[in-house]
Amino acid sequence: MNRYIKQLNRIVEERMQQAPKVKTKGLLSPKGSTMPSSKSNDIIERMANYVIDIRKKRMEIKNGN
């Protein structure tokens, strides 16, 4: 369990440090919004996406947004 949590935390921290993607405009831009917790085959990736979703909301609250 500890190994799983450590791996998950590492992925979450890596993703949180990544810069947000720049939105592209034009015909080839992706349509609709994709939530980070969208489907993925890797279970740790999926759980990390859920954690990132909630953590981002927590950060927004802490920053006063």
Added chain:
Amino acid sequence: MAIDSKFITAPIPGSSLTGEPGNYPWENPPQFSKIEEVIDFYTERMTDDEVEAAIVSALDTGVSVEAMAEQILSSGVMNGVHTYDISVLVTPVINEMIMYIGDINQISYTESYEKKAVEKKVPLQFAKEIAREISREAQEPNAVAPVERSGLMAKRMMEE
């Protein structure tokens, strides 16, 4: 010879195998078998006003987030909502949810008792630096010289 009362009242080894299988919720197939379903179930439960109030009061009294998540998930396993395997996978998400509720209600909470114990300890390097500074200060001569007082009521100094 005194016999421990717990030893007498404890079940006989293997007694659980003598009962009818499926008597308990955890012996039956779980209510939810997919992680998404389990997360949705807990999200709904935890956003309920009464449950949220209970979580907030528990956090306020000093219960750690990890301990609370463990309790919530083990009760889910006992009630046959999901399996233990799923509860292990979902633990970090439930932890985050509890912390989110704490943040919304502006409560200072303890993430885990282990982390708290580590935080209380002074790091060895830091302690060594403090000790070095104190010894340095003790070795340095005092900048303020003692004022000599003269008069009848003045304290007598020892003659060298």
